[in-house]
Amino acid sequence: GNSVTQMEGPVTLSEEAFLTINCTYTATGYPSLFWYVQYPGEGLQLLLKATKADDKGSNKGFEATYRKETTSFHLEKGSVQVSDSAVYFCARTLTDSWGKLQFGAGTQVVVTP
């Protein structure tokens, strides 16, 4: 079946460090892939997306590339800030319904000054 697996947290980093959060998905169909971010006490906000193989999504210094050969969509940022502290969710569309999403478990990122 469909699934999304992302690395467990919490991930603790110092400011200006490099961040990678791994995400892999099951290769069922041709899903669109998303990264959402959840700041404390808030709902989820779309961070970036990619709709086909080799697409690169980018926003606010974050990037992720849709890798069909490795069924991955890893999130990266070159230099994190304290304000990037949040929970990050990887998600894919489900093949039976373009509107439905399946989420990974979420990865908490804590950036210290």
Add this chain to the structure above:
Amino acid sequence: NAGVTQTPKFQVLKTGQSMTLQCAQDMNHNSMYWYRQDPGMGLRLIYYSASEGTTDKGEVPNGYNVSRLNKREFSLRLESAAPSQTSVYFCASIGPLNQPQHFGDGTRLSIL
């Protein structure tokens, strides 16, 4: 720019009580969704409504009912609350094909 609005933001219930969580969107979106968020499990889909007048079960529908009152509003009802339903509930809506879901700020529900 209200987007998706959920009420209430917080609620504490006793086991066996009933409650309706409200959700409204002002973006003229056709599809709406209810999720629950539990630690270490991400978001799981409870119910969704692909369009006004239709509702379908998601991954974890047991213990819940929904109503798509009109295009704007999609409510989630707990008829007899159980401690296992303690969670954070999110409503979301989606626009045209391949557009992302828009989320509300959540309802934090505790059942004692």
